[in-house]
Amino acid sequence: MTADAASPAGAQEPLAFNLVVMGVSGSGKSTAGAALADRFDTDFIEGDQLHPAANVAKMAAGTPLDDNDRLPWLKAIGRRMAEADDAAKGIVVACSSLKRSYRDILRAATRRPVIFIFLDGSHALLKERMLTRTSHFMPPSLLDSQLATLERPTEDEDFIRIDLDGDIDAELEAAADAIAARPLAG
Numbered sequence: 729m730t731a732d733a734a735s736p737a738g739a740q741e742p743l744a745f746n747l748v749v750m751g752v753s754g755s756g757k758s759t760a761g762a763a764l765a766d767r768f769d770t771d772f773i774e775g776d777q778l779h780p781a782a783n784v785a786k787m788a789a790g791t792p793l794d795d796n797d798r799l800p801w802l803k804a805i806g807r808r809m810a811e812a813d814d815a816a817k818g819i820v821v822a823c824s825s826l827k828r829s830y831r832d833i834l835r836a837a838t839r840r841p842v843i844f845i846f847l848d849g850s851h852a853l854l855k856e857r858m859l860t861r862t863s864h865f866m867p868p869s870l871l872d873s874q875l876a877t878l879e880r881p882t883e884d885e886d887f888i889r890i891d892l893d894g895d896i897d898a899e900l901e902a903a904a905d906a907i908a909a910r911p912l913a914g
């Protein structure tokens with residue numbers, strides 16, 4: 729999906745929301761997040777780059793993170809979102825946001841409304857992706873703990889589900905079109 733897929737970037741209204749692309753490891757947050765940032769001609773924050781080194785080492789060693797590990801990381805991501813509050817447009821963030829309480833931290837960190845883009849795939853698809861990708865710190869062995877920790881967004885949260893076992897590009901395009909068409913108060 730590129731900015732000119734729907735229209736040249738300059739021809740659309742500035743993104744009025746912050747978009748957080750969420751999902752377990754291997755779900756495609758970095759890939760989809762970069763594509764959405766391109767579509768809306770805005771900044772993309774790769775949440776994984778904001779992990780304390782100890783978190784990366786812990787995951788690379790095959791140990792799942794806990795709430796205490798994730799809190800400083802989520803606050804760092806929240807600070808980046810807050811820094812963009814006075815900019816002319818929202819930003820796109822890739823952050824697993826596995827628990828509702830994590831999503832609450834991100835929602836509270838910014839004045840802009842947050843829409844979570846939930847990348848939702850089958851175990852088989854996710855496992856295959858993690859097994860075939862190279863040079864990433866996250867071992868495939870942690871997929872089950874990611875899925876066990878995941879609290880799916882609920883209807884009272886502002887989110888758009890992307891079915892990874894469907895036509896991902898088409899679903900992302902439709903999601904971007906829906907976001908672009910949404911009134912800010914909506």
Ligand SMILES: Nc1ncnc2c1ncn2[C@@H]1O[C@H](COP(=O)(O)OP(=O)(O)OP(=O)(O)O)[C@@H](O)[C@H]1O
Pocket residue numbers: 751752753754755756757758759760776822824857858860861862864866896897
């Ligand atoms: N739409 C897609 N179709 C097929 N493969 C994809 C798609 N998007 C991403 N992938 C592949 O899935 C793997 C994970 O993608 P990506 O790194 O974007 O996920 P992630 O959620 O950011 O992962 P992590 O959270 O572990 O960093 C990569 O090998 C990537 O090439």
Ligand SMILES: O=C(O)[C@H](O)[C@@H](O)[C@H](O)[C@H](O)CO
Pocket residue numbers: 752753754776793798824825826866874
């Ligand atoms: O919440 C978590 O357990 C972590 O954020 C992981 O999801 C990693 O950030 C990322 O997915 C790397 O694979």
